[in-house]
Amino acid sequence: xxxxxxxxxxxxxxxxxxxxxxxxxxxxxxxxxxxxxxxxxxxxxxxxxxxxxxxxxxxxxxxxxxxxxxxxxxxxxxxxxxxxxxxxxxxxxxxxxxxxxxxxxxxxxxxxxxxxxxxxxxxxxxxxxxxxxxxxxxxxxxxxxxxxxxxxxxxxxxxxxxxxxxxxxxxxxxxxxxxxxxxxxxxxxxxxxxxx
Amino acid sequence: xxxxxxxxxxxxxxxxxxxxxxxxxxxxxxxxxxxxxxxxxxxxxxxxxxxxxxxxxxxxxxxxxxxxxxxxxxxxxxxxxxxxxxxxxxxxxxxxxxxxxxxxxxxxxxxxxxxxxxxxxxxxxxxxxxxxxxxxxxxxxxxxxxxxxxxxxxxxxxxxxxxxxxxxxxxxxxxxxxxxxxxxxxxxxxxxxxxxxxxxxxxxxxxxxxxxxxxxxxxxxxxxxxxxxxxxxxxxxxxxxxxxxxxxxxxxxxxxxxxxxxxxxxxxxxxxxxxxxxxxxxxxxxxxxxxxxxxxxxxxxxxxxxxxxxxxxxxxxxxxxxxxxxxxxxxxxxxxxxxxxxxxxxxxxxxxxxxxxxxxxxxxx
Numbered sequence: 415x416x417x418x419x420x421x422x423x424x425x426x427x428x429x430x431x432x433x434x435x436x437x438x439x440x441x442x443x444x445x446x447x448x449x450x451x452x453x454x455x456x457x458x459x460x461x462x463x464x465x466x467x468x469x470x471x472x473x474x475x476x477x478x479x480x481x482x483x484x485x486x487x488x489x490x491x492x493x494x495x496x497x498x499x500x501x502x503x504x505x506x507x508x509x510x511x512x513x514x515x516x517x518x519x520x521x522x523x524x525x526x527x528x529x530x531x532x533x534x535x536x537x538x539x540x541x542x543x544x545x546x547x548x549x550x551x552x553x554x555x556x557x558x559x560x561x562x563x564x565x566x567x568x569x570x571x572x573x574x575x576x577x578x579x580x581x582x583x584x585x586x587x588x589x590x591x592x593x594x595x596x597x598x599x600x601x602x603x604x605x606x607x608x609x610x
Numbered sequence: 611x612x613x614x615x616x617x618x619x620x621x622x623x624x625x626x627x628x629x630x631x632x633x634x635x636x637x638x639x640x641x642x643x644x645x646x647x648x649x650x651x652x653x654x655x656x657x658x659x660x661x662x663x664x665x666x667x668x669x670x671x672x673x674x675x676x677x678x679x680x681x682x683x684x685x686x687x688x689x690x691x692x693x694x695x696x697x698x699x700x701x702x703x704x705x706x707x708x709x710x711x712x713x714x715x716x717x718x719x720x721x722x723x724x725x726x727x728x729x730x731x732x733x734x735x736x737x738x739x740x741x742x743x744x745x746x747x748x749x750x751x752x753x754x755x756x757x758x759x760x761x762x763x764x765x766x767x768x769x770x771x772x773x774x775x776x777x778x779x780x781x782x783x784x785x786x787x788x789x790x791x792x793x794x795x796x797x798x799x800x801x802x803x804x805x806x807x808x809x810x811x812x813x814x815x816x817x818x819x820x821x822x823x824x825x826x827x828x829x830x831x832x833x834x835x836x837x838x839x840x841x842x843x844x845x846x847x848x849x850x851x852x853x854x855x856x857x858x859x860x861x862x863x864x865x866x867x868x869x870x871x872x873x874x875x876x877x878x879x880x881x882x883x884x885x886x887x888x889x890x891x892x893x894x895x896x897x898x899x900x901x902x903x904x905x906x907x908x909x910x911x912x913x914x915x916x917x918x919x920x921x922x923x924x925x926x927x928x929x930x931x932x933x934x935x936x937x938x939x940x941x942x943x944x945x946x947x948x949x950x951x952x953x954x955x956x957x958x959x960x961x962x963x964x965x966x967x968x969x970x971x972x973x974x975x
Contacts, residue, residue, distance in 0.1 A: 418690060432676065455650070469638075484624065550624070
């Protein structure tokens with residue numbers, strides 16, 4: 415083969431070898447890139463999961479606070495109802511329970527504070543949820559405590575009342591029995607006299 | 611009850627505040643996720659930039675290396691001059707035939723584009739005819755015209771790029787009057803039977819020439835003309851190009867056998883065959899016999915390919931071969947005229963003609 419053809423052959427071979435080498439390098443680079451992209455996507459998924467988890471946690475916390483505040487309000491309402499109306503068995507008995515605070519006074523002051531809070535909210539003073547929850551809970555807290563106290567004392571009062579009633583009934587039974595014994599004894603004595 | 615109303619209102623307020631708070635939290639985390647995604651996109655962008663930069667660097671260094679090699683090769687091609695220049699090159703407009711030196715060892719037949727994964731290497735499709743290879747263009751139908759153009763272009767190039775008198779043409783053009791061999795030789799139109807005899811006579815002449823060369827010049831130490839050229843620095847006799855258009859028109863079985871012998875043994879004696887074969891007419895067996903001792907360019911699946919290219923792992927698998935066409939008629943005439951004029955003078959001086967009279971005279975005389 416002459417020099418020109420030999421060189422041309424070398425040129426073509428060199429070109430193809432170089433192209434194949436380039437292709438191989440490109441494959442290696444592509445594999446590296448694929449690894450990097452996979453790592454980046456994994457990192458993204460991890461961060462997204464963390465953010466979602468934090469979000470769910472905060473939403474749960476918000477709902478929990480809301481639930482607690484609503485429960486406080488409900489307790490306050492129940493307390494107010496019990497103060498205003500009382501239960502059938504304890505009607506008019508609150509004053510006799512020896513509560514640490516005057517329920518009516520407590521109710522009036524709580525009502526006053528809540529009305530003020532409502533006005534503040536309407537005026538946009540405590541605008542955020544946290545503040546509203548905190549304020550409501552703080553304001554109804556004495557009433558809620560009082561409700562608990564009332565409930566406890568109501569239970570104690572009712573127990574005491576039942577105990578007293580039981581004692582009275584027992585005493586009545588004893589008196590009736592004594593009378594019956596006395597009548598029976600009297601009858602027996604009369605019968606013996608008549609027999610003699 | 612007042613408390614009932616207060617609780618209802620506060621409950622409503624609380625629900626609204628809760629809803630607002632949840633929306634706000636959702637917005638905050640949505641923004642946070644958007645930031646995380648933006649950060650991710652940025653990192654992807656950086657990865658892409660680094661990759662692009664690395665690939666650009668690789669491609670640049672690859673191209674630089676390739677350009678260096680191409681540049682070196684181009685310099686080498688310059689030495690081939692007319693054997694490598696495109697017909698549109700300025701060289702041909704100021705063309706003067708050479709008087710001295712050897713015929714170029716290889717000649718262009720067209721352009722070869724090798725498609726790599728990233729780049730395309732464009733080079734010349736070179737054939738080592740004088741270096742000892744025959745050439746067969748195989749085509750049929752419309753592609754045959756294209757093959758005939760490439761054949762004519764190659765014959766013209768072989769004649770024009772060689773020093774006057776160093777290459778002699780033996781033309782066989784059964785369907786034309788030599789015009790299929792670029793009008794270099796005028797052959798009288800003959801009847802079919804006469805043509806067959808004419809072809810066989812030419813082939814016989816060449817066979818005798820082969821015997822004569824073998825007896826006169828070749829030896830155990832120098833078994834080919836190329837070896838003699840290596841020893842003495844000059845070819846002792848001109849090369850003969852057997853140019854056959856439209857094979858197998860006019861070829862008898864005997865003529866085909868003789869042609870096969872010439873193609874097989876001709877190279878060592880400086881007889882080289884360049885032919886166009888009509889694949890619709892030539893039998894597989896005949897073509898196969900001739901193919902074994904030639905570079906074959908055949909038309910397959912809508913394009914020309916090197917039929918017997920040796921494939922290796924590094925061989926070009928994907929390439930386009932664009933065959934040369936004849937130059938414009940005026941330029942072809944100018945070149946033929948210049949060569950012919952010098953050949954006449956040369957013939958007068960040295961009795962070495964452009965066309966091999968010994969071959970053509972067999973029938974003409």
